[in-house]
Amino acid sequence: MRYETERTRRRGHADTATDTLARGLGLFSIALGIAEIAAPRALARALGMKGQEGLIAGYGVREIATGIGILASKDPTPWIWGRVAGDGLDLATLATALEGKNPKKGNVGIAMAAVAGVTALDVYCAQTLSRESPHPLPPMQDYSGRTGYPRGIEQSHGAARDFEVPPDFRTPEALRPYTQPEAPRHPQPSM
Amino acid sequence: MKALVWHGTTDIRCDSVPDPRIEHPRDAIIKVTSCAICGSDLHLYDHFMPGMKSGDIMGHETMGEVVDVGAESKGKLKVGDRVVIPFTIICGECDQCKRGNFSVCERTNRNGHIAAKAFGHTTAGLFGYTHLTGGYAGGQAEYLRVPFADATHIKVPDGIPDEKLLFLSDIFPTGWQAAVQCDIQPTDTVAIWGCGPVGQMAIRSAILLGAKQVIAIDRVPERLAMAEAGGAVTINFDEESVIERLNELTNGRGPEKCIDAVGMEAHATATIDSMYDRVKQATMMETDRPHVLREMAYVCRPAGTLSIPGVYGGLLDKIPFGAIMNKGLTIRTGQTHVNRWTDDLLRRIEDGQIDPSFVITHTVSLDEGPDMYKVFRDKQDGCIKVVIKP
Structure with missing residues (x-):
């Protein structure tokens, strides 16, 4: 049995787990982006980065755009690499908060460790996706002969026209616009 | 045992x-x-x-x-x-x-x-x-x-x-009832979302009941091949726009009869509404993913019928009932x-x-x-x- 699913075939990959990981990263991206846009002040306060609220919200927009790109594209590989680049930017920005007398350095360290962990996942996912074939795999089984009509489709087409649709399943006469005879072009003379 | x-x-x-x-x-x-x-x-x-x-x-x-x-x-x-x-x-x-x-x-x-x-x-x-x-x-x-x-x-x-x-x-009576619910006329185009077992039976039932044209929508190559063998024109929703293709195949009128053989776990991923459903379902704010219902309501010909054998379990969000009402669509569903x-x-x-x-x-x-x-x-x-x- 080939290990292949409709999801992996859609993107031409042969590994469901990596596709699932990519989708997970896409959803994570959107969730993080929403948090950054919704609460930039709280984040800035927690990280001792007051005055950087606009930058945090901007990063939120980037996260959401990347997440949508991952979920909506047929091949998420470039979008995952985009996440890797974004992770680098996040780490560089967080590193600036380690300078000086920031009282929240501990929180910054925790945030950097978390970003580093996600970066590792992003790199793994992007590398695995890049190694796989971008071309969709052909169908595995040939079902083109499975008509289901022992006497052939020509014989079976309309074979059940003798079936009387029960009244409760029938389209009311008033709603049958397609089967009505065409109205006469000129009004009939009244008698 | x-x-x-x-x-x-x-x-x-x-x-x-x-x-x-x-x-x-x-x-x-x-x-x-x-x-x-x-x-x-x-x-x-x-x-x-x-x-x-x-x-x-x-x-x-x-x-x-x-x-x-x-x-x-x-x-x-x-x-x-x-x-x-x-x-x-x-x-x-x-x-x-x-x-x-x-x-x-x-x-x-x-x-x-x-x-x-x-x-x-x-x-x-x-x-x-x-x-x-x-x-x-x-x-x-x-x-x-x-x-x-x-x-x-x-x-x-x-x-x-x-x-x-x-x-x-x-599955056979389910596909059959889905087609019977459409009250198929010889001039009808029947569009069927989902080429799983019920979808396959619905395709054959619509052919037996004499539909003019049957269109099947899925993205799995084997399922599309089986649908084609059953007499359907197929649409791979990963490769082409379902709405555009259905309008093209019906001279812009839309299919008269639409069958949802997918139900609550629609797998379309490349549309905004399906991403919305995924997020809402993941956060337990919606139970079902009704992408197919939305698409059917939008593309169905006015005064047409939506037949729904696909299983739904609970609460559905963003159903375009304005389209259903204003186009005078009939909905028939049920186990x-x-x-x-x-x-x-x-x-x-x-x-x-x-x-x-x-x-x-x-x-x-x-x-x-x-x-x-x-x-x-x-x-x-x-x-x-x-x-x-x-």
């Missing part, structure tokens, strides 16, 4: 369980000769349907031989009878059964009060399909207790293989009134108009059943329909 038992999300095992026995004079026990995994079983496997308990036996597509009959069923059944068991348990006596609305039988759901809380009224008891529908043991097992057996059976003749008859239990159609369908099988066994892609033993759930769910190995031989 051995049976496939639900233990939790994506956790189905082949366990040893006590043999069923007659519990009521209307019961019968059948020795299962063939059963199948249904697409709606996957909603239980993934635990999208509430009301399952660990230890529940799965399965509602079953046939076999009668081995024991309760006193009150003896006039209608006898030991040795060959029967297909419909997935809806019916009393045959209540007002709804007398009207042929078997899937909403008023008596057979022993947990009717729970169903009434969820849906407003009780619906019929179902085999192996949550405690909302009675919590009855299912038929993916060596033996099955059939409650209300004097009414809940379809007698079938010897000499026809199980594979041709088994699907009278569910299948199996016994209402089976005499006619059995005749068509015997007559050679259709052979439902075309859909079987895998035949396995009960021991292999748990693995096949995953294979079927993930559409691996070209899997479309799994038959189990206990």
